[in-house]
Amino acid sequence: MKLKLMAATAAIALSGAAAQANTLVYCSEGSPEGFDPALFTAGTTFDASSHPIYNRLLEFETGTTNVIPGLAESVEASDDGLEYTFKLRQGVKFHSNDEFTPTRDFNADDVIFSFMRQKDEGHPFNQVSGGTWEYFQGMGMPDLVESIEKVDDYTVKFKLSKPEAPFVANMAMDFASILSAEYADAMMEAGTPEKLNTAPIGTGPFSFVAYQKDAVIRYANNGDYWKAPADVDNLIFAITPDASVRYQKLKAGECHIMPYPNPADIQAMQDDADINMLEQEGLNVGYLAYNTTMEPFDNPNVRKALNMAIDKNAIIDVVFQGSGQVAKNPIPPTMWGYNDAITDDAYDPEAAKAMLEAEGVTDLSMKVWAMPVQRPYNPNARRMAELIQADFAKVGVDVEIVSYEWGEYLSRSKELNRDGAVLLGWTGDNGDPDNFLAVLLGCDGREASNRAQWCHEPFEDLILKAKQSTDQAERTKLYEEAQVVFKEQAPWATIAHSVVYMPMSNKVQGYKVHPLGGHIFYGVSVE
Amino acid sequence: MFGYFLTRLGMFIPTFLGVTLISFMFIRVLPGDPIIVMAGERGMTEERYQELVEKLGFDKPVLQQYWDYLTGVMQGDLGESFVTKKPVWDEFFALFPATMELSICAMIFAVALGLPAGVIAAVNRGKFFDRALMSSALVGYSMPIFWWALLLIIVFSGNLGWTPVSGRIDLLYYFPDVTGFMLIDSLLSGQEGAFKSAVRHLILPTIVLGTIPLAVIARQTRSAMLEVLGEDYIRTARAKGLSPSRINGLHALRNALIPVITVIGLSVGTLLAGAILTETIFSWPGIGKWMVDSIFRRDYPVVQGGLLMIAVIVMLVNLLVDVLYGVINPKIRRR
Numbered sequence: 085m086k087l088k089l090m091a092a093t094a095a096i097a098l099s100g101a102a103a104q105a106n107t108l109v110y111c112s113e114g115s116p117e118g119f120d121p122a123l124f125t126a127g128t129t130f131d132a133s134s135h136p137i138y139n140r141l142l143e144f145e146t147g148t149t150n151v152i153p154g155l156a157e158s159v160e161a162s163d164d165g166l167e168y169t170f171k172l173r174q175g176v177k178f179h180s181n182d183e184f185t186p187t188r189d190f191n192a193d194d195v196i197f198s199f200m201r202q203k204d205e206g207h208p209f210n211q212v213s214g215g216t217w218e219y220f221q222g223m224g225m226p227d228l229v230e231s232i233e234k235v236d237d238y239t240v241k242f243k244l245s246k247p248e249a250p251f252v253a254n255m256a257m258d259f260a261s262i263l264s265a266e267y268a269d270a271m272m273e274a275g276t277p278e279k280l281n282t283a284p285i286g287t288g289p290f291s292f293v294a295y296q297k298d299a300v301i302r303y304a305n306n307g308d309y310w311k312a313p314a315d316v317d318n319l320i321f322a323i324t325p326d327a328s329v330r331y332q333k334l335k336a337g338e339c340h341i342m343p344y345p346n347p348a349d350i351q352a353m354q355d356d357a358d359i360n361m362l363e364q365e366g367l368n369v370g371y372l373a374y375n376t377t378m379e380p381f382d383n384p385n386v387r388k389a390l391n392m393a394i395d396k397n398a399i400i401d402v403v404f405q406g407s408g409q410v411a412k413n414p415i416p417p418t419m420w421g422y423n424d425a426i427t428d429d430a431y432d433p434e435a436a437k438a439m440l441e442a443e444g445v446t447d448l449s450m451k452v453w454a455m456p457v458q459r460p461y462n463p464n465a466r467r468m469a470e471l472i473q474a475d476f477a478k479v480g481v482d483v484e485i486v487s488y489e490w491g492e493y494l495s496r497s498k499e500l501n502r503d504g505a506v507l508l509g510w511t512g513d514n515g516d517p518d519n520f521l522a523v524l525l526g527c528d529g530r531e532a533s534n535r536a537q538w539c540h541e542p543f544e545d546l547i548l549k550a551k552q553s554t555d556q557a558e559r560t561k562l563y564e565e566a567q568v569v570f571k572e573q574a575p576w577a578t579i580a581h582s583v584v585y586m587p588m589s590n591k592v593q594g595y596k597v598h599p600l601g602g603h604i605f606y607g608v609s610v611e
Numbered sequence: 612m613f614g615y616f617l618t619r620l621g622m623f624i625p626t627f628l629g630v631t632l633i634s635f636m637f638i639r640v641l642p643g644d645p646i647i648v649m650a651g652e653r654g655m656t657e658e659r660y661q662e663l664v665e666k667l668g669f670d671k672p673v674l675q676q677y678w679d680y681l682t683g684v685m686q687g688d689l690g691e692s693f694v695t696k697k698p699v700w701d702e703f704f705a706l707f708p709a710t711m712e713l714s715i716c717a718m719i720f721a722v723a724l725g726l727p728a729g730v731i732a733a734v735n736r737g738k739f740f741d742r743a744l745m746s747s748a749l750v751g752y753s754m755p756i757f758w759w760a761l762l763l764i765i766v767f768s769g770n771l772g773w774t775p776v777s778g779r780i781d782l783l784y785y786f787p788d789v790t791g792f793m794l795i796d797s798l799l800s801g802q803e804g805a806f807k808s809a810v811r812h813l814i815l816p817t818i819v820l821g822t823i824p825l826a827v828i829a830r831q832t833r834s835a836m837l838e839v840l841g842e843d844y845i846r847t848a849r850a851k852g853l854s855p856s857r858i859n860g861l862h863a864l865r866n867a868l869i870p871v872i873t874v875i876g877l878s879v880g881t882l883l884a885g886a887i888l889t890e891t892i893f894s895w896p897g898i899g900k901w902m903v904d905s906i907f908r909r910d911y912p913v914v915q916g917g918l919l920m921i922a923v924i925v926m927l928v929n930l931l932v933d934v935l936y937g938v939i940n941p942k943i944r945r946r
Contacts, residue, residue: 109782114904117695125651214696216663222653281696296788297705298896299779320782324894328761332769333776491643491909494654510652533654 107318108592108610110603111330111339115298115323118213119284121258122202125218130258131603132321136303137179138261138286139310141170141195141240142252146604147596149367149419149515151256155190155287156240159255161554165247170195172238177308178264179291181283183274186266190287192234197265199232209268212277219259223513247552249559253514258602262287289314289606298323315594315609334359334587340610341588341595343603347405347463353587362586364597365409367416369520370461370509371576372452372472373535375502380445387574389439391429393479394472394577403468404580411578413567414520418599420556421517421563426571437479449482451504453497457490460582461509468507468579497535505577506535515600517563521547525575536575543569619933626926631684634918635677638911645693645909667693680915689919690912694905699916703898707920708791709779710890710897714882716813717821722875725825729832729871734859736837744829751826756885760819760892767815774814777894781808816893820885824878831874835867842866868939876932880925 116132117124124130134140143154153159156170176190201209202220209215220226228251230243244251254260267285271277284292287310290303301321305314322339324330330342331349335356345353353359374381374390381387396410412428415421440448454469455462462468466487473483486504488496497506510533513519523529526547527539543566550562586597591611598604646655646663655663664670668679683690689699728748732741768776775781779793786800794813797805839845840863848858887899898917905913 107782118697123696125649125653214691214693216666218650218655221659222650222655278696294785294787296896297702298900299709299894300782302785322778322782322894323896324777325900326892326894329764329777329892329894332764336768336772336776338776338778338782489642491645491647494647494650494652495644498654508652532656533652 106316106610107320108316108341108605108608109320109322109339110605111324111333111342112301112321112603113323113327113330113344114325116295116301118281119292119295120213120263120281121261122198122217122220123213123215123281125222127601132301133284134258134261135288135602135604136290136319136606137284137288137292138263139176139288140256140258140260140262141172142256144256144515144598144600146598146607149253149512149599151253151515154256155195155262156255159252161252165249165552165554166244168242168244168251169235170240170242172240173310174238176287176310178267178287179285179306181285181292183279183283184267184270184285186264186285188266190262190264191237192240193237193265194262195240196232196234197268198260198262199229201268202259203229203232208272209277209280213281217259219257219513223254223257223259225254247554249551249554250514250516250518253516253519257514290319314606316605319605331587334589337589339589340592341586341603341605341608343586345585345587347407350405350407350585353585358590359587360590360592362588362595362597364584364599365416365418366460366582366584367418367512367515367599367601368461368509369411369414369416369581370408370459370468370507370579371411371414372505372507372579373576374505376536376538376575377500378503380443380448381505383443384573385439385443386445387577388429389436389443389445389479390476390481391574391577392432392436392439393475393481394579395431395475396428396579397431399468399471400580402471403462403464404582407463407583407585408580409583411581412571414525414570414576414578415517415563415567416512416581416599419512419515419517419520421560423564423567425564426567429574433475433478440479440481446480447482448480449484450476451484451486452476453493453504453506454485454487455490455493455507456487459509459511460584461511461580462507463582465507498531498533500531500537502537507579508535511601513600517559518547518551521563521566521570522551525570538573538575540569540573540575543573615937616934619930623926623930627923630919630922630926631681631915632677634915634922635680637918638906638909638914639673641906641909643909645911648909649693684919689916692905692913693910694908694913699912702901702913703916703920705788705791706896706898706901709793709895710883710886710899712792712794713813713816713820713889713895713897714879714886716817717882717885718824718875718878720817720821721824721828721878725828726832726871728825728829730836730859730864732829732833733836733840734855741833745833748826748829751822752830754822756819756823756888757892759822760815760889763815763819764892775808775812777812777892779809779812779895780805781812784808816889816895819893820882820889823881823885824875827874827878827881828871832867832871835870836863839863839867865939869936872932872935872939876929879928883921883925 114128116129117126119133121130121134139155141154141156142151145152155173157173158171160169178186201207202217203226228244228248230245233241235241264285268280271279289306289309291306293302293304295301303319305317307313324333327344327346333339334342354361374387376382400408400410412426413423452469452472455465469485476483510524523533525534525538527544530537530539546562546566550559553559584597588595594608691698728744732744735741764776767774784802784805789796789799793809797809845863848862886897887903890897890899902917
């Protein structure tokens with residue numbers, strides 16, 4: 085046993101007594117697409133890349149959606165909200181590997197490199213590893229960021245084309261991870277620029293050791309980390325796609341933490357004295373979006389009446405098997421700006437029926453679209469649609485359930501003259517309410533991510549004002565008001581937020597469920 | 612014999628071209644646009660969509676795309692994965708040894724148990740042993756792999772703790788890939804206990820993947836043996852006073868082997884199909900799971916390349932089976 089441990093730790097090149105090395109094993113649910121976070125969009129990839137290996141200028145405080153300083157010690161916005169100046173942290177070291185040893189600390193060149201490769205099509209790294217930079221594109225950064233200037237080695241200035249408060253939260257997102265410009269140059273010279281993605285070098289709490297595709301990822305503690313070093317010597321991701329098998333591995337002590345348990349196993353896990361179960365609402369929302377441009381769904385009272393006909397508690401029990409929570413607002417309760425004072429429409433089929441009749445709606449037939457895929461915000465859309473069908477039948481509305489292949493579903497549901505109400509949902513990217521309210525309900529989102537095709541001026545004014553303000557208290561107030569307008573107008577039936585469960589061995593200490601959905605092992609120890 | 616081999620090899624070329632065409636068309640006729648699936652709920656602007664269509668070459672006519680693909684294949688270039696941005700060829704060879712190792716072990720398990728079981732059942736036709744063996748074979752053949760694997764994991768790994776739950780080797784061992792075959796690499800690493808750990812990790816997946824071929828081989832051996840045992844020359848051999856073991860082992864089994872070898876050859880396809888589920892459950896880093904993921908993501912180059920490589924392997928195995936016929940039965944090679 086001692087020999088085994090020594091061999092393993094020698095290979096991982098750790099400091100300290102080899103035999104005392106302690107290892108945290110995470111049974112991850114899938115393989116990362118790669119290790120350069122800016123190239124990809126999957127949470128599984130970010131768990132394996134941006135969280136352990138890299139840092140960003142700003143970071144999300146683990147366990148919250150608050151933005152805190154990261155590689156930047158401070159950030160200052162100009163009065164017009166068009167310039168953001170970042171003061172960079174000094175003395176931050178990059179990792180090293182067999183082919184690269186950094187000769188300098190982190191500085192402004194690394195920041196410029198990390199963003200310009202995504203923004204500038206003429207940048208030598210723009211096309212490396214098939215760079216499509218989906219998140220950078222998706223968050224509207226190419227148009228938003230006009231220029232990035234190096235003021236001095238430790239000061240960087242971003243100039244924006246328009247004032248946009250969520251920019252600060254964007255800087256803490258995975259695509260904004262900071263890579264080493266020096267490593268990039270070295271790899272370009274060696275003719276292997278793709279190593280940025282396959283043999284990553286970052287400043288994070290763990291350095292990358294090895295990846296055996298679809299099997300194991302190994303990391304070692306970064307002893308030179310600019311904050312207190314991580315509590316474990318080795319971090320291992322044992323890739324285990326099947327949830328039942330992850331549970332068996334957790335029970336057998338082959339891993340310490342696992343994500344995404346089967347809902348059916350949750351009770352047994354909670355009863356197991358060796359397993360500690362953490363839970364938290366996910367940063368997501370599942371909804372039913374009416375087409376507000378079509379009769380009779382252009383009438384808010386009709387939409388409101390239909391919302392009152394849906395028994396959401398039954399959906400939580402049957403579809404989520406308890407691992408969900410009724411949604412009353414379009415943003416999840418873990419997000420700042422959530423308006424808890426709003427009361428949900430009570431489930432009342434009788435009142436709903438009377439309300440429909442009062443609006444002259446009788447013999448209504450409609451389609452409800454059920455997604456063909458499983459998502460945290462909707463683990464079984466078909467079943468959910470069936471429950472809604474039964475609920476609507478009670479108020480005299482006849483429902484036909486339709487479904488398409490996922491790609492088709494996404495593109496057809498965007499059409500302005502789409503027939504029927506669509507089941508869909510959203511998982512937050514940056515913890516900013518704008519990421520839900522503007523993307524999903526703003527006028528610009530029509531025929532795109534705004535499936536309700538809803539454009540309501542009072543709501544739009546509020547979210548635009550909030551987007552342009554850099555005063556957090558003012559923004560909070562504006563978003564709270566926007567949720568009141570949303571509730572009155574009811575473009576969606578808000579159905580549920582998922583509840584995220586994280587089962588772990590009771591030997592694990594310090595793990596926090598992250599509301600943004602990532603799995604972060606800095607600060608976690610194992611006995 | 613050489614002429615026979617060349618004829619078989621000649622048939623390889625049209626089949627190969629057919630497979631390239633089918634694998635190319637197959638993924639394209641499925642509904643679902645890879646770019647839209649890639650973007651998910653987030654979606655993308657029309658300009659961005661057009662940009663990606665151009666980048667991935669979907670704006671070209673389909674025939675032109677096929678021709679580009681085919682010329683790439685001829686030069687050994689299977690394209691790059693849309694998802695991981697790595698060459699399909701590299702990904703395939705990183706994963707294939709794991710699938711091959713598991714398939715070989717499963718096949719050895721199936722033949723080593725299936726062949727004797729079939730012979731014993733045939734010799735004891737109608738007796739308890741025959742009935743018990745054949746009923747078990749039927750159960751083995753009908754069992755859903757997924758359920759069978761979880762059952763074995765829960766009993767042997769969960770309750771009894773005899774075998775590890777999943778993976779290829781204990782996570783404490785870490786050595787670089789040399790051959791990609793864990794049994795060989797663990798021996799080469801020289802680390803104490805590594806080989807034993809690799810063997811222990813192979814036990815359950817081998818049993819699960821080998822169960823269906825085992826059942827098929829046992830049943831096929833039994834029926835082929837029964838047919839041969841009724842032949843005149845067997846009666847003659849018995850009349851000559853040869854020992855039953857010599858009759859069954861030498862005269863009957865050798866002649867019964869042709870259909871059995873056919874079944875073994877065809878089982879390679881079954882093994883690769885079964886590997887998809889087995890690999891997913893046992894977190895076995897092989898090509899099965901890789902292919903399934905890529906179908907869901909509409910990762911065209913991986914699906915095309917993976918299907919092509921699997922088809923080539925199945926064709927090569929069948930070519931080998933054809934050659935083996937010739938070795939076993941001289942009449943075939945003279946035809």
